[in-house]
Amino acid sequence: MSAIIEGKELSRWYGMVMGLNHISFEVRPGLTGLVGPNGAGKSTLINLVTGQLRPSSGDLRVFGEVPWNNPRLLRRLGFCPEGEAVHQDVTARDWLKAMGRLTGLAGDAIRPRIAEVLQRVRLPREAWDRRMGQFSKGMRQRVKLAQSLLHDPDLLILDEPMNGLDPMGRQEVAQILRELARSGKSILISSHILAELEALARDFLILNWGKILASGTRQEIRADLSQWSEQLLVRCDDPQRLARHLFDAGVLLGFDLDLDEKLLRFRVQDPPAFYDRWLGLLLESGTTIHEIRSESRSLRQIFERVTA
Amino acid sequence: MNPEPATLPVRDASEPKRCPGFAASVGALWTLFWGALCTGRRVPWLLALLFLQPVFAWFSIPDQREGALLEWTANLYLGLMIPIYCLMTGGGLIRDETQAGTLGYLLTRPVSRARIFLGKYLCQLFWGEIILGANSLFLVVVAYVRGVESWLSIAPVLLLTQLFVVPAFLAISALLGLISRRYVVLGVVYGFLVEVGIGQIPTNINVLSVSRHARTLMANSTAFADRFGWEAEGTLWSVASLLIITAVFLVLGTIWFTLREFSGPEEEKK
Numbered sequence: 001m002s003a004i005i006e007g008k009e010l011s012r013w014y015g016m017v018m019g020l021n022h023i024s025f026e027v028r029p030g031l032t033g034l035v036g037p038n039g040a041g042k043s044t045l046i047n048l049v050t051g052q053l054r055p056s057s058g059d060l061r062v063f064g065e066v067p068w069n070n071p072r073l074l075r076r077l078g079f080c081p082e083g084e085a086v087h088q089d090v091t092a093r094d095w096l097k098a099m100g101r102l103t104g105l106a107g108d109a110i111r112p113r114i115a116e117v118l119q120r121v122r123l124p125r126e127a128w129d130r131r132m133g134q135f136s137k138g139m140r141q142r143v144k145l146a147q148s149l150l151h152d153p154d155l156l157i158l159d160e161p162m163n164g165l166d167p168m169g170r171q172e173v174a175q176i177l178r179e180l181a182r183s184g185k186s187i188l189i190s191s192h193i194l195a196e197l198e199a200l201a202r203d204f205l206i207l208n209w210g211k212i213l214a215s216g217t218r219q220e221i222r223a224d225l226s227q228w229s230e231q232l233l234v235r236c237d238d239p240q241r242l243a244r245h246l247f248d249a250g251v252l253l254g255f256d257l258d259l260d261e262k263l264l265r266f267r268v269q270d271p272p273a274f275y276d277r278w279l280g281l282l283l284e285s286g287t288t289i290h291e292i293r294s295e296s297r298s299l300r301q302i303f304e305r306v307t308a
Numbered sequence: 309m310n311p312e313p314a315t316l317p318v319r320d321a322s323e324p325k326r327c328p329g330f331a332a333s334v335g336a337l338w339t340l341f342w343g344a345l346c347t348g349r350r351v352p353w354l355l356a357l358l359f360l361q362p363v364f365a366w367f368s369i370p371d372q373r374e375g376a377l378l379e380w381t382a383n384l385y386l387g388l389m390i391p392i393y394c395l396m397t398g399g400g401l402i403r404d405e406t407q408a409g410t411l412g413y414l415l416t417r418p419v420s421r422a423r424i425f426l427g428k429y430l431c432q433l434f435w436g437e438i439i440l441g442a443n444s445l446f447l448v449v450v451a452y453v454r455g456v457e458s459w460l461s462i463a464p465v466l467l468l469t470q471l472f473v474v475p476a477f478l479a480i481s482a483l484l485g486l487i488s489r490r491y492v493v494l495g496v497v498y499g500f501l502v503e504v505g506i507g508q509i510p511t512n513i514n515v516l517s518v519s520r521h522a523r524t525l526m527a528n529s530t531a532f533a534d535r536f537g538w539e540a541e542g543t544l545w546s547v548a549s550l551l552i553i554t555a556v557f558l559v560l561g562t563i564w565f566t567l568r569e570f571s572g573p574e575e576e577k578k
Binding site for chain 2: 043047050051052053054069071072073074075077079081083085086087088089090091094095097098099100101102103104106131147
């Protein structure tokens with residue numbers, strides 16, 4: 001699948017401060033999560049992709065074009081910036097009207113389109129003609145998302161779009177993004193709420209200190225990590241016996257027993273080799289297994305591992 | 309209760325996406341500009357802008373004292389109030405958006421930065437001409453009510469001068485606002501250096517001064533010419549100069565706005 005965003009040896013410096021440091025990456029069509037702590041370079045990368053910043057060095061292409069000062073490319077991008085800033089003195093409907101006209105929507109197409117997107121982001125109808133300065137944080141997030149959807153962009157770039165939304169709102173926004181992805185749109189979304197990003201995105205770019213530490217699907221990232229230790233949780237009738245058996249087999253890095261809950265939590269080095277032997281080890285141990293769960297496959301654990 | 313979510317109709321992939329035309333861009337920017345003007349907290353400022361100057365003029369110009377009116381118009385209104393108005397509004401043209409954190413919405417639209425800058429300039433210019441035009445008319449009304457005989461000859465000259473001076477001052481201020489967030493200080497320095505300093509030098513270099521050209525235009529009223537010894541010779545040249553000054557500063561501002569980055573910690577501090 002060809003990349004929609006491609007960076008080669010990309011760097012961005014703010015004077016002496018590093019934003020991005022010599023990164024190369026590809027973003028494939030679909031839903032891609034941009035993961036990293038504050039100051040990792042997520043917003044810098046987004047500002048470069050949306051043509052608001054120029055690379056200090058290296059090459060960046062979005063749909064094969066250089067994004068800096070490129071209105072032709074911006075026709076295909078929708079951008080929802082971080083923060084709560086909106087034009088506070090205008091009503092939501094007037095704001096979207098202005099944004100729509102600035103995006104090339106014709107006069108007669110704007111009104112119905114505004115109604116569609118406002119309904120889509122579930123902004124209460126009574127708020128449509130209210131000045132946005134009176135909006136709550138969540139309402140601003142919704143109207144910000146609405147402006148990015150107005151012109152039906154091919155690539156939607158969202159910088160922390162879940163901030164300020166209540167759990168219900170987050171669910172709704174996640175649902176909208178899933179629908180957009182299903183309809184063939186590509187979405188690049190940055191968020192520090194890893195659990196939500198994990199549920200949404202297929203691909204990930206993990207950034208820290210201006211570097212891309214890992215990229216790809218969770219499986220690809222995990223496969224790239226050498227010395228990756230996996231943590232498993234097993235609930236069985238005799239966790240002590242199972243622990244001893246695994247210890248004797250020499251596969252354990254460490255373990256923790258909870259006899260009341262009948263739980264064995266253990267870590268293994270070299271997971272592929274372990275999984276080759278795993279079923280045999282279980283059968284040999286003679287224990288009855290009730291539950292097996294990997295605790296090392298969540299995005300949070302991958303992230304912690306990668307950024308450690 | 310929230311409305312039910314609608315399913316967004318998906319655009320036909322073969323349908324080309326358009327960039328907006330210049331008129332549509334200006335119209336959109338005017339919607340934002342007008343929305344920001346028509347807020348309750350701005351109404352007092354608007355009323356003050358419209359009526360304070362004529363009210364002060366009313367108390368400052370005694371009956372039938374033409375000299376007081378002319379001094380007021382030339383020194384205070386044209387020499388101070390119009391430049392300050394232009395500096396504050398023109399300087400904030402882009403600066404207000406960066407400070408509010410809303411410039412990103414405009415810069416990520418499929419519109420060239422030149423169009424955004426010029427569109428915002430035109431909105432501000434249109435409004436400035438209306439507000440200052442109303443002010444000039446109120447000033448003429450004060451002159452008429454106070455029985456100043458030359459009020460009829462002053463009115464067209466004042467309006468014409470304002471028509472050409474405001475775009476020039478606004479263009480200069482817009483550039484200053486782009487250069488630094490301390491554009492008021494830059495404007496004061498510029499005013500002393502170019503308008504007061506260079507503008508007073510009786511050589512060709514004073515062609516750079518907007519107020520020098522304003523004086524030439526105002527001299528077409530005999531009342532001003534007699535009172536201040538100004539000469540109307542070269543009126544057309546002054547009009548052309550004001551237009552050229554406007555164009556040059558607009559081009560410089562457009563280039564600056566096009567090439568400058570407005571995101572990132574360092575850029576936001578500039």
